[in-house]
Amino acid sequence: MDFRIVLFENEGYATARGDKGVQDILAAKTESGYIKEGTFPIIITLYQSCWEWWISPKHQKIDFSMFSADSWLDRPLRKNKPIQQRIIAALEDWQKKYLRTYETIKMISSGKHILYHCNVTNVCGDAEIYCFNSVISSMSDHAQAELITGNSLIRHACGNVQIQNLADHSMICELCGNAVVHKMKGISLIRSVYGNSHIHNMLDNSRILRLNGNARIGTMGGQTIVDRASGRSGIENVSCGCVVLGYSHDVQIKKIEAGSVVLPLHVDGYYRPTLPFPE
Structure with a gap:
């Protein structure tokens, strides 16, 4: 599984289907008119060796060193609380939709x-x-x-x-x-x-x-x-x-x-x- 999180200005979406999942998210948001010209979402990748952490419902604390961002951030991810909160929200939403444990x-x-x-x-x-x-x-x-x-x-x-x-x-x-x-x-x-x-x-x-x-x-x-x-x-x-x-x-x-x-x-x-x- 290839986990990504796509962060827009006010929304975030997680996918377990790598580039294909990211492209589907971008296509859906473009079709709905959400993505305007000049909009550049941040795409966060979870290292593949950490996939089990992603789906485990028992994790206590997110280790943000397991993530990498494709875009420049004003602060490193491990110190960027607003981005961290949006990642957590997208992850929790994904788990509610798909994960059964x-x-x-x-x-x-x-x-x-x-x-x-x-x-x-x-x-x-x-x-x-x-x-x-x-x-x-x-x-x-x-x-x-x-x-x-x-x-x-x-x-x-x-x-x-x-x-x-x-x-x-x-x-x-x-x-x-x-x-x-x-x-x-x-x-x-x-x-x-x-x-x-x-x-x-x-x-x-x-x-x-x-x-x-x-x-x-x-x-x-x-x-x-x-x-x-x-x-x-x-x-x-x-x-x-x-x-x-x-x-x-x-x-x-x-x-x-x-x-x-x-x-x-x-x-x-x-x-x-x-x-x-x-x-």
């Missing part, structure tokens, strides 16, 4: 939600989520996740679900239907990928245990692992340093780079991981 939720079907240590039964419809250390039983329909991170768990993702980033220690038990994961990063894990689902890029030390059906992987990079590929599944590119521990004869692997390991599937000697999985 330590909640048990049956259904989220629309709107944008930042989930922090939540337990959700169903995310569906056209809902958009950011997920931090949360558990989701099911994602379906056209629901989107910009980021799944921390120790988050999604038990079942299907339909036309779109997940931009599966990161850190996060895990998906089942990815199926037409669901798409654009990037797997960190040591994220997907237990089973099948149907017509698609993973565009596997990076870092991410891992897939079973690839089946018509499921597809674009590029395996970093030191990623696929334990077993079968059915009519396919992999576009297995890069140097990556491993496919077993694949059946129907699987299509278009490019195997030097330095990768790709082994045919032998059922009797097939390596079975002993990782524990939530049911």
Whole structure:
């Protein structure tokens, strides 16, 4: 997440979508006639390493050394009380609109939600989520996740679900239907990928245990692992340093780079991981 605060003369707005969020704020204010010629808002950036502080409801005191301003200020931010107060107001307004913490939720079907240590039964419809250390039983329909991170768990993702980033220690038990994961990063894990689902890029030390059906992987990079590929599944590119521990004869692997390991599937000697999985 890329956090910014846009400060106008009398108003302030926070966004977790970086430059895109800033441009959307500026466009909306321009369309409403609020921004006049010669108006120059101050854009404040929170260092990305401090993202968890932004969404934590328990912070006691804001450390303004975590922020940087794109404009010249008459006083340093850490000594500029008026600007500090406006930053706090924008942050609190953003939290009231989007942040949900330590909640048990049956259904989220629309709107944008930042989930922090939540337990959700169903995310569906056209809902958009950011997920931090949360558990989701099911994602379906056209629901989107910009980021799944921390120790988050999604038990079942299907339909036309779109997940931009599966990161850190996060895990998906089942990815199926037409669901798409654009990037797997960190040591994220997907237990089973099948149907017509698609993973565009596997990076870092991410891992897939079973690839089946018509499921597809674009590029395996970093030191990623696929334990077993079968059915009519396919992999576009297995890069140097990556491993496919077993694949059946129907699987299509278009490019195997030097330095990768790709082994045919032998059922009797097939390596079975002993990782524990939530049911």
